[in-house]
Amino acid sequence: MTPHVLLPFDTEYLPERRADVLIVGGGIAGLSAALAAPIKTRIIIACKGHAIDANTYFAQGGVAAALSHKDSVERHFDDTIRAGAGLCDRESVRVLTSEGPAAIEALLKLGVPFDRRGRELAFTREGAHSAERVLHASGDATGRVIQTRLLEKISSLPNIEILPHLFLVDVLLDGGRAAGALFLSSAGALSVVRAGSVILASGGFARLYRESTNPPGATGDGVAAAYRAGAELSDLEFVQFHPTTLYLAGAPRFLISEAARGEGAVLINSSGARFMKKYHAGADLAPRDVVARSILKEMQKTGATSVFLDMRPLGRFLGRRFPTIRRALQSFGLDPARMPIPIRPAAHYTMGGIRTDLNGRTSVRGLYAVGEVTMSGVHGANRLASNSLLEGLVFGRRAMRDAVAAPPRKSRRLAARLTGKTDGPDVDVEDIRVSLRSLLSRNVGLERSAESIRESADRIDFWERYTLNRQFRYPAGLEMQNMLTLAKLLVRSALWRRESRGAHYRSDFPHLDDLKFKRHSAISKK
Numbered sequence: 001m002t003p004h005v006l007l008p009f010d011t012e013y014l015p016e017r018r019a020d021v022l023i024v025g026g027g028i029a030g031l032s033a034a035l036a037a038p039i040k041t042r043i044i045i046a047c048k049g050h051a052i053d054a055n056t057y058f059a060q061g062g063v064a065a066a067l068s069h070k071d072s073v074e075r076h077f078d079d080t081i082r083a084g085a086g087l088c089d090r091e092s093v094r095v096l097t098s099e100g101p102a103a104i105e106a107l108l109k110l111g112v113p114f115d116r117r118g119r120e121l122a123f124t125r126e127g128a129h130s131a132e133r134v135l136h137a138s139g140d141a142t143g144r145v146i147q148t149r150l151l152e153k154i155s156s157l158p159n160i161e162i163l164p165h166l167f168l169v170d171v172l173l174d175g176g177r178a179a180g181a182l183f184l185s186s187a188g189a190l191s192v193v194r195a196g197s198v199i200l201a202s203g204g205f206a207r208l209y210r211e212s213t214n215p216p217g218a219t220g221d222g223v224a225a226a227y228r229a230g231a232e233l234s235d236l237e238f239v240q241f242h243p244t245t246l247y248l249a250g251a252p253r254f255l256i257s258e259a260a261r262g263e264g265a266v267l268i269n270s271s272g273a274r275f276m277k278k279y280h281a282g283a284d285l286a287p288r289d290v291v292a293r294s295i296l297k298e299m300q301k302t303g304a305t306s307v308f309l310d311m312r313p314l315g316r317f318l319g320r321r322f323p324t325i326r327r328a329l330q331s332f333g334l335d336p337a338r339m340p341i342p343i344r345p346a347a348h349y350t351m352g353g354i355r356t357d358l359n360g361r362t363s364v365r366g367l368y369a370v371g372e373v374t375m376s377g378v379h380g381a382n383r384l385a386s387n388s389l390l391e392g393l394v395f396g397r398r399a400m401r402d403a404v405a406a407p408p409r410k411s412r413r414l415a416a417r418l419t420g421k422t423d424g425p426d427v428d429v430e431d432i433r434v435s436l437r438s439l440l441s442r443n444v445g446l447e448r449s450a451e452s453i454r455e456s457a458d459r460i461d462f463w464e465r466y467t468l469n470r471q472f473r474y475p476a477g478l479e480m481q482n483m484l485t486l487a488k489l490l491v492r493s494a495l496w497r498r499e500s501r502g503a504h505y506r507s508d509f510p511h512l513d514d515l516k517f518k519r520h521s522a523i524s525k526k
């Protein structure tokens with residue numbers, strides 16, 4: 001049973017900071033929210049590590065927006081809805097696609113140097129897009145370039161303070177309303193940030209999987225904290241696997257951007273044959289879930305542990321367009337200009353999360369959420385590539401505009417107790433993490449079935465019994481507890497959805513079942 005808080009506390013005895021709005025997370029969603037605040041609004045951005053430890057920093061492909069004269073908002077809207085496999089919220093997608101161009105214009109005004117062809121912005125195509133609409137910067141370093149510029153801007157503003165290395169323990173509630181948050185430093189010290197409103201922008205939980213493109217911090221701490229605070233979660237079963245990540249002993253599952261296929265790279269199997277046309281008319285640029293599952297099938301057929309991405313068709317363009325990827329591959333002795341690269345799918349993005357409305361409001365008063373931490377309705381069962389940076393930009397701004405409208409409140413003493421602390425030998429936190437990540441990759445990954453999901457549920461239940469009642473005074477222990485909590489909820493949602501839709505593929509229910517399941521899964525503690 002998940003406790004209502006991770007650690008006992010009493011604000012009377014804890015150091016306290018104050019802000020009008022507290023933002024948790026320093027990726028594109030959190031930074032965009034901060035920049036939308038009026039200059040008199042005091043903002044604190046608390047980050048688990050440094051701001052650049054977020055997924056944003058590693059985003060390669062780019063950011064999608066209907067800005068090209070060969071494109072339209074309507075087409076971007078249609079592509080997003082189609083990719084979402086029946087579960088997108090039309091109003092949310094309307095907001096995303098119609099406010100997208102203005103959000104990009106704002107970045108251009110801030111001086112973000114998007115790549116250009118001559119004087120015109122350069123657009124590329126990614127899977128399931130019907131037009132070239134993906135903007136990029138420094139070739140394949142889009143997230144890094146945008147985030148760096150946002151951080152530079154923020155450092156010039158007196159009203160925004162970034163606090164690194166603060167682990168979110170719990171959201172503080174006062175009379176059922178979010179009133180700040182409790183944090184644990186890497187040195188083990190608890191502290192409080194009080195705020196009129198709290199915006200969670202702390203990212204998703206794709207690191208629950210052993211095979212993952214995400215940085216180590218992507219463990220869904222914000223989603224778990226929101227759940228403990230009573231917020232409604234949705235669609236946790238939808239985990240997107242990126243088809244092309246480096247597969248090499250000792251190398252991280254380094255992402256090789258879908259834009260590489262957009263520019264002419266192709267997938268080949270271990271015999272050197274192209275195979276995607278067999279599986280989908282869109283071939284190498286079919287929707288992401290289709291490509292990922294086709295790769296799995298091809299690996300099962302040939303008994304190989306990977307397929308290959310052949311980037312040689314890009315010729316000389318390769319080094320100029322994908323310098324980060326080329327450098328990373330070369331550091332592992334692989335030159336993509338000369339040889340196909342071994343790849344396989346890895347968990348990349350979590351479509352589910354805290355349920356929010358068009359202004360980022362959650363079901364808890366005063367608590368907002370933006371970006372990957374949410375289920376905002378824009379991605380449905382399968383996110384369209386490069387819509388996530390856009391989501392952070394658009395909804396970050398909207399959430400802040402709503403959050404600053406809250407009147408300031410008086411701070412009251414807040415405290416929580418925890419009973420049932422277990423004494424006994426230490427738990428090996430790292431061992432549980434590794435075991436959990438392997439379990440999910442094996443049993444609740446690209447393909448799952450009632451049997452594999454149930455086996456995971458039993459194992460997670462067992463681990464929970466002797467871990468969730470312990471009180472860890474260091475972030476890794478709390479992080480592991482959050483991972484177990486989310487894994488349990490993910491597994492429950494995956495078991496409930498007895499159909500295959502978007503990124504959720506059940507081998508025992510391989511078809512879509514609109515009649516029973518064209519709806520969101522929903523979980524809350526209340």
Ligand code: SIN
Pocket residue numbers: 059060061062256257258259348384385386387388
């Ligand atoms: C990529 O560059 O392929 C990733 C883009 C995304 O996940 O949106």
